[in-house]
Amino acid sequence: MSTTAFTTAIAQARDLLRWCSPLRTELWAARLAADLEPDQVDPFLRQLSEDGRTEARLTLAALAAVNPGADAHPAPDAGPTSAAGPVSDAGPSSEAGAQAPVAESVYVRAAGGVVDTLPGWVRRMGRVVCEGGWYGKADPYGEQALAALSFRYENGKEPHLLVVAIDQVNGGLAVDAVVEEVKFLDDLGLRAEEPAAVAGRVLDAFELGDRIMGALVADTLPAVRPVALSRARAVPDLVRPAPDDTISRFRELPDLPGAREAFEKLAEFVGDRPLWWSPARVTQFLTYWLPREAILSEAGVAAMPEVVRAWSRFCGAHPAVLAQVEADAPRLPALMADESLASLGKRIAKNRL
Known part of the structure; x- marks a missing residue:
């Protein structure tokens, strides 16, 4: 990091010492860490350690608070961890029924002992209590989902909301996140859910993104x-992997022969991303996936259009989706009867019947 950038960081830390805000300081430290290239981290931490001023020590503590893990990417089964690691006397894991801790990061090692030399409010960084969780669609077709968690610090101050956008079309990876005031939730239209499951989805989404080379995410x-990771890991009793209960909440199955069989195929198709139901997905299901992959009785084929209509109403009754069902459903019997469309797996399965 250049001398100018270091000087800027020290000046910003001086302002934060006047604000006495754990939240502002954590968000600032996260931005600061994001701007560091891998080969800049060690020199920057060394410069902070050698500087020794209160501002430099605050910077070290804040970077450790938001980057506790060895590679700043928590392990899949890692439980809540003190946001300040060994530079704090306790952390959220002490109350969260903890799972295996992650190894210390270079930030934590560089910050060893500095918290005790700083004002008391610094110790609250990362020590939060989760007050609620919400989950639902980010757009009419559910191509992105939103996972939201609300927190306060252990002293009851600075309530805030974490919202993570999870892309459904590309497998369920995290593509954006914001930390906002809790009132931001009022405009999202999300359904309340158990925080442990919502936090699990957040961690699952980040973990998936880490496994995909070149995943497209927001610049922010x-x-x-x-x-986001620190907050999600601070939620007690995490559910990993976190299932989506949308399928189990569906109560509108038509009273038709073959309807249950048809719905089982629909559930198989939507899989673990049931919020995503768009015109394009309707077409993929009715005109491609079913003929290629599904073995259905005549009753199941006959019931499928009504089942898909019911599911589409349950998913929001969007006119474009319903119109696509009406356009594609009449073709289904002929497509299902066309054996040339069947995959090899379907053909083998049928031969075994």
């Missing part, structure tokens, strides 16, 4: 990612 995500 890296600056929020450390705080």
Whole structure:
């Protein structure tokens, strides 16, 4: 990091010492870490350690608070961890029924002992209590889902909301995140869910993104990612992997022969991303996936259009989706009867019947 950038960081830390805000400081440290290239981290931490001023020590503590893990990417089964690691006397894991801790990061090692030399409010960084969880669609077709968690610090101050956008079309990876005031939730139209499941989905989404080379995410995500991970890992009794209960909440199955059989195929198709139901997905299901992959009785084929209509109403009754069902459903019997469309797996399965 250049001398100018270091000087800027020190000046910003001086302002934060006046604000006495754990939240502002965590968000600032996350942005600061996101701007560091890998080969800049060690020199920057060394410069902070050698500087020794209160501002430099605050910077070290804040970076450790938002980057506790060895590679700043928590392990899949890692439980809540003190956001300040060994530079704090306790962390959220002490109350969260903890799972295996992650190895210390270079930030934590560099910050060893500095918290005790700083004002008391610094110790609250990362020590939060989760007050609620919400989950639902980010857009009419559910091509993205939103996972939201609300928190306060242990002293009851600075309530805030973490919202993570999870892309459904590309497998369920985290593509953006923000930390906002709790009232931001009022405009999202999300359904309340158990925080442990919502936090599990957040961690699952980040873990998936880490496994996909070149995943397209928002430019703003890296600056929020450390705080998002820290908050999700601070939720007690995490559910991993976190299932989506949308399928189990469906209660509108038509009273028709073959309807249950048809719905089982629909559930198989939507899989673990049931919120995503768009015109394009309707077409993929009715005109491609069913003829290629599904073995259905005549009753199941006959019931499928009504089942898909019911599911489409349950998913929001969007006119474009319903119109697509009406356009594609009449073709289904002929497509299902065309054996040339069947996959090899379907053909083998049919031969075994």
